[in-house]
Amino acid sequence: MGPLSGYRIIEIAGIGPGQFCGMLLADMGAELIRIARPGAGADGAIPARYNLMNRGRPTFAIDLKTPQGVALVLKLCARADALFEGFRPGVMERLGLSPADCMAANPRLVYGRMTGWGQTGPLAQAAGHDGNYAALAGVIGAIGARDGPPSIPLNLTADFGGGGAFLAIGMLAALLEAGRSGQGQGVDAAMVDGAAALMTLFYGLHAGGLWEDRRGSNFLDGAAPFYRAYRTADAGYVIVCALEPQFFRRLIELLQIDDIDPSEQHDRRAWPRHIERLEAVFAARTRDAWCALLEGTDACFAPVLGLSEAPRHAHTRARDPFVREDGIVQPAPAPRFSRTPSAIRHGPAAPAADPAAALAGWGLDEAEIAALTGMAAD
Numbered sequence: 001m002g003p004l005s006g007y008r009i010i011e012i013a014g015i016g017p018g019q020f021c022g023m024l025l026a027d028m029g030a031e032l033i034r035i036a037r038p039g040a041g042a043d044g045a046i047p048a049r050y051n052l053m054n055r056g057r058p059t060f061a062i063d064l065k066t067p068q069g070v071a072l073v074l075k076l077c078a079r080a081d082a083l084f085e086g087f088r089p090g091v092m093e094r095l096g097l098s099p100a101d102c103m104a105a106n107p108r109l110v111y112g113r114m115t116g117w118g119q120t121g122p123l124a125q126a127a128g129h130d131g132n133y134a135a136l137a138g139v140i141g142a143i144g145a146r147d148g149p150p151s152i153p154l155n156l157t158a159d160f161g162g163g164g165a166f167l168a169i170g171m172l173a174a175l176l177e178a179g180r181s182g183q184g185q186g187v188d189a190a191m192v193d194g195a196a197a198l199m200t201l202f203y204g205l206h207a208g209g210l211w212e213d214r215r216g217s218n219f220l221d222g223a224a225p226f227y228r229a230y231r232t233a234d235a236g237y238v239i240v241c242a243l244e245p246q247f248f249r250r251l252i253e254l255l256q257i258d259d260i261d262p263s264e265q266h267d268r269r270a271w272p273r274h275i276e277r278l279e280a281v282f283a284a285r286t287r288d289a290w291c292a293l294l295e296g297t298d299a300c301f302a303p304v305l306g307l308s309e310a311p312r313h314a315h316t317r318a319r320d321p322f323v324r325e326d327g328i329v330q331p332a333p334a335p336r337f338s339r340t341p342s343a344i345r346h347g348p349a350a351p352a353a354d355p356a357a358a359l360a361g362w363g364l365d366e367a368e369i370a371a372l373t374g375m376a377a378d
Contacts, residue, residue, distance in 0.1 A: 002029020002342040014086030017163030019053035026056035027333035034059040054348035058358040077105040084112030109184040110174040118190035130155035137195035146216030162194025225274035236287030237304035251299040
């Protein structure tokens, strides 16, 4: 049903950004085969049922260190539109599954590569995780209190934003180009590159003298009273993001504050006084009381919700950015399409009851399917 329906993609299983990319492509209708190492704990300690980024596509355990495993992947490449992998540079080459090897089987193949540091550079072979790549790109150093240590924004920036999402964008662009040229190409998605790209706005502001290279000092990093989270009477939090003058003025009006001049919004000398005043105001009522007053207004307000609360909010219940699949509440596919809607085919713990059926659209003969499903069952 999704816009990628009819595209066949091979996912060489990994963790984090590769999983996220595979989930995005599967949600949008692509037919993926996820190839994992036999008996490997590639997904860490997460029970399969709750490893939600593996949803929507079957997983086959194939030993890529055997000639038979490599041969089967190359046969799949001949019938695929794309393949992506997340090993360190050189691993796929040593296995005999390099871009040249796979494109020899299919010149139209798009070959995606997901790494932390990139295919080249002095750190290319070093181990790392999201925080390392985000730190090198300037992300981590920009987040946190002015006089405290930097904060870690989960593993959203490099793993999922700069990594998996950028790999998906790159592969989709290459698939579009291959449709015109008839030629595949490689897509080199490095998390450090993507994390840096996500910081484009801030590098521009810094170059223009509009952003201090010191966290907790700027209008989008919590230093400004109009873009900040505040504690409420019941120990909850709300956030206001009243960047534009008309929205800040509306916030002050609704809070019935007469000792903050909206024209002082961007006067940094006034910020400490404004913060102190707003802290006192928001501390006087509960989070729900502030929601009753400010939600839906142009004050740019929202409650700060936890993971268990977000799916129960009235707006999310109405719009359904969360769904329940196999009894597990989880984010729904995004973005949304008007004519070819995305969908979750099945949960991550639901391997195909009939492995041959999962391979039916790949043009393999019965012997090849028997060989592949036999390896997956070993």
